[in-house]
Amino acid sequence: MEELELKGAGTAMKSAMRSRKVQQLKREIPLYIMLMPAVVILLVYAYGPMVGNVIAFQRFLPGKGLFGSEFIGLENFVYMFKMPNIWSVVYNTVFISGMKIVLGIIVPVTVALMLNEVHHIAFKRTVQTIIYLPYFLSWVILSGIIITILSPSDGIVNQLLGYIGIEPIFFLGDEKIFPYTIVVTDVWKNFGFGTIVYLTALTSIDPNLYEASLIDGANRWQQTVHITLPGISTTIILLSVISVGNILNAGFEQIFNLYSPMVYSTGDILDTLVYRMGIQNYQFGVATAIGLIKSVVATIFIVASNKAAEKIGGYRVF
């Protein structure tokens, strides 16, 4: 008798659970509908190109398409590693983006600390506003400005240098100087943004710490070293770790607009090489192979750096 009752209760519970499941699915349907359009677009335009990487293993002919082209195994990869300039391009990429990463941390932190010492509010706000502006302009516009002011014949920078007796410098045409021009102009575009991030981090430091240290007789410099810097160190470490994930992105949009065949030896990076080989010279297979290797390595870096950021600072994208 008891058993039977239990059994009855069991089926009742089961059917209740089933109807709850149906109920839940019903409540979930709108969520699927909401996601549908985005999922379709990502599937085609983000996942599609991932599949399209099979071009790297083909002698790809646009006329024959993805499914008609002949598969040639790793031939494109072999060709790629035999290219005489491939290692110098890898070196340029890592060199330029490495310098960008380092200066992209040092400069904004320094400027944020300097702005923190300014007690003239209007001046502080004005500086903040102005240094932030280049961040929002495209590399096309900024390159237009940079080419104009750095021109060796009639650019303002070389004219000013001329007044103090310095010979015109070919900032964009001299292969020795070009990478540094790239790094400096990149820092110039982005340091305002970084500065704001660090200034935001600075506001979260407990003001009591400063007052306590004042009683202990600390001066401004000691406060900066022992309170301010440690206060934003988490942010600094986080942003550095995350930026390391971009080590293979040396800045296609910038270099594409500023380089010329004169500076290929020091200024050509992986992305610009892929562009010239693929889009301009129709060597789709090899260009895709280079792009694929770059993507794979880049993904490893990004995942690793984000994992590290999660460990160090509890930072998660989602």
Add this chain to the structure above:
Amino acid sequence: MKFKKSPGYILFLIMNYGVLFFLAATCFFPILHVLALSMSSSTAASSGRVLILPVEFNLQSYRYVIENNAFLKAFAVSAERVALGVPINMLLTVLSAYPLSRRKEQFRMKTFFTWFFLITILFSGGMIPWYMVIKETGLLDTIWAMIIPGAVPVFNVILLVNYFRSIPAELEEAAYMDGASHWCILWKIFLPISVPTLATVTLFSMLNHWNSWFDGLILMNNPDKYPLQSYMQTIVISRDPTTLTERDLDLLKIISDKTTKSAQLFIAMIPIICVYPFLQKYFTTGLIVGGIKG
């Protein structure tokens, strides 16, 4: 906080203000210089007498740019791109952010779809396959080539998901108990209280559409369909002589390449400068909301 004004500290303050002024100047003067160039005579511009104020003031180069059909056409394409692209971006951002911000009990496939979105930023397909897919789907040479492939801005989705998740659960639970649908909760509860974040995301999307040039450059075979930034790229950077007509060449004797280039650069900057106050206001909000959580 008061410090003894030691000579060292005063020296530091002077240096500090000096360096900060210099840095601000490096960001501001180039733009001012370009503006001054655009309003100067071509001889003054090429002889290097222009610093930050126009020399031999005239607006001939602006007249030339405004009468230049290609420039205006490109400006119109950019405007169309923003007008079509931003609403589509926003619609898809909102529609994706809501399901992804649900708790696991409410949406069992949440983790799967979250990764579905995340993987697209972790691994990029690469330039050539990306181009091929857009070509195969028949978008080449249409304005949709610059709108559909980037219609889901995943970073903006993440930003909005983070904001949605910070909304107290009690708010929606009450509505949920009353039998409100997800659509209703999204529309009546979530969107109204997310206005600052939505503004941030809208600005990002506008900025992105306005500033993009590479897609236009390679996805449009016909230069007539270039958006402004792609057009600028060919004019300002590449200086492709084939795009110059004979009339242009005649005019170039009066108004130099340098002054018209400067005028075009400046005009292309105007929309950004106009939304700049808003960008500044909302950008920090966006950073705090979407960025580093302790």
